[in-house]
Amino acid sequence: MPLLPLLLPQASLLYDHAFLTGPEADNLLARLSAEVAWEQRAIRIFGQEIPQPRLTAWYGDPAARYAYSGLHWEPRNWTPALAALRQRVEAATGHQFNSVLLNLYRTGQDSMGWHADDEPELGPEPAIASLSLGATRRFRMRPRAGLAHVPLSLDLPNGSLLLMCGTTQQHWQHALPKTARPVGPRLNLTFRWVHPAG
Numbered sequence: 001m002p003l004l005p006l007l008l009p010q011a012s013l014l015y016d017h018a019f020l021t022g023p024e025a026d027n028l029l030a031r032l033s034a035e036v037a038w039e040q041r042a043i044r045i046f047g048q049e050i051p052q053p054r055l056t057a058w059y060g061d062p063a064a065r066y067a068y069s070g071l072h073w074e075p076r077n078w079t080p081a082l083a084a085l086r087q088r089v090e091a092a093t094g095h096q097f098n099s100v101l102l103n104l105y106r107t108g109q110d111s112m113g114w115h116a117d118d119e120p121e122l123g124p125e126p127a128i129a130s131l132s133l134g135a136t137r138r139f140r141m142r143p144r145a146g147l148a149h150v151p152l153s154l155d156l157p158n159g160s161l162l163l164m165c166g167t168t169q170q171h172w173q174h175a176l177p178k179t180a181r182p183v184g185p186r187l188n189l190t191f192r193w194v195h196p197a198g
């Protein structure tokens, strides 16, 4: 399936609900769940260490060092599965990526709060390719302050690919809220280009 535009003002979104076939996505979920070096990291909020409500891992080229929410990330070396996936995502999107952030939402109680991926290392108009595996979860987008636009909700199924680029991060925030529905694990990979620290 090709990537098709999703119309959202002052954003640039491309979406393929079936970038991977069901069996491909199922295999990858099993493989990555087992082989990725998952960690539960803590972020510092008002002087308190709060464990993130999900597991994470960071893989990439050695130059792709990254800092967010006060955390520093040294990339681990690409595994064969992640390197192959990077190539496919690059071919489909026409963008290059030197790193991938993986998030594992173990249950409906795992989540990600409102944020924009607007760290300086990503540059002003980052292309971020988000691949979802496992349980369908609702991805939300809301306009940043001063923009009178309607929020967007998108259910991201197993094997779907969402590309956020252009001015999306400047004008919109996104989140992956908790859900009370009983859901299985969901694994999300966001491929990024991190500009090496100068």
Ligand SMILES: O=C(O)CCC(=O)C(=O)O
Pocket: 101, 103, 112, 117, 130, 139, 156, 174, 175, 176, 188, 190
């Ligand atoms: O899990 C998702 O779909 C969103 C992940 C995300 O926003 C991020 O890694 O920055």
Ligand SMILES: [Fe+2]
Pocket: 115, 116, 117, 174
């Ligand atoms: Fe994000």
